Amino acid sequence: MFVxxxxxxxxxxxxxxxESKKMLTEHxxxxxxxxxxxALLYFQNKREFLDFLTKIGIExxxxxxxxxxxxxAVYATPSEGLQVLADGVEYIKDENNPFYNQKKAENQGLSxxxxxxxxxxxxxxxxxxxxxxxxxxxxxxxxxxxxxxxHENWEFLxxxxxxxx
Numbered sequence: 001m002f003v004x005x006x007x008x009x010x011x012x013x014x015x016x017x018x019e020s021k022k023m024l025t026e027h028x029x030x031x032x033x034x035x036x037x038x039a040l041l042y043f044q045n046k047r048e049f050l051d052f053l054t055k056i057g058i059e060x061x062x063x064x065x066x067x068x069x070x071x072x073a074v075y076a077t078p079s080e081g082l083q084v085l086a087d088g089v090e091y092i093k094d095e096n097n098p099f100y101n102q103k104k105a106e107n108q109g110l111s112x113x114x115x116x117x118x119x120x121x122x123x124x125x126x127x128x129x130x131x132x133x134x135x136x137x138x139x140x141x142x143x144x145x146x147x148x149x150x151h152e153n154w155e156f157l158x159x160x161x162x163x164x165x
Contacts, residue, residue: 016079024081030056031076039125040073040085042097049074058082071099077121088117092131102134109135110150113157120158127154 016024034056035041043049047065049072054060073085073092090101091109109132112123126132136146150157 021079025078027058027081028076028078030058031074031082035076038094038096039122039129039131040075040092040094040097042073042089042099043070044098045070073097075118075122077119080119080121083119083122085118085122088112091135092126093133094131105132105134106136110137113150113154114161116162120162123158123162127151 031041034052041052043052045065045067047067050060050063050065052074070086071089073089074082075085076082088108088111089097089099091105091112093100093102093105111117112126112132112135118126133147133151135150136143137149139146139149
C-alpha cells in the first residue's frame with residue numbers, strides 16, 4: 001500500500017472530473033465509429049487532422065492547422081480520449097500506415113516497449129495485432145530469435161521499463 005500511494009503521488013495527475021470523463025468517453029466513441037475498427041488513423045498534417053475532427057463532430061474552435069508535412073497517428077482510449085502518436089509511427093506495421101519503414105521498425109521498434117510513446121492500452125493492441133512485428137532485440141541466434149525475445153516477453157518489458165502493471 002505504501003508503494004502504491006507513493007507512485008500515485010509521483011504521477012502528478014490531477015483527478016479527472018465527471019464532465020471530463022464524459023467528454024473523453026464521447027471522443028473515444030466518435031473516433032471508434034469513424035475509424036471503422038482500425039486502432040490508428042494516420043495523418044499527413046495538422047489541417048487534415050482538424051478536418052477529420054470536424055467531420056466526426058469534435059469541436060476544434062480556435063485551432064488552426066497548417067499543411068506542413070508531419071508524420072503522426074491518432075488513437076483513442078476510453079479513459080484518455082483522443083491521443084496523438086508522433087514518435088515511432090514509422091515502426092507500426094499496418095496496411096493503412098503510409099509512413100511504415102521496415103528497416104527503422106527492425107532497428108528501433110523495440111523502443112515502444114522501453115520508452116513511453118503511447119498508452120499501455122494502445123501498446124497492448126499493437127502487440128496483439130502484430131503491428132510491432134518487426135521490433136527485435138539483437139541476438140546472435142538470428143533475426144527470428146531476436147523478434148521472439150521481444151514478443152515472448154513484451155509484457156515484462158512494458159512492466160520493467162514503462163512501470164506499467
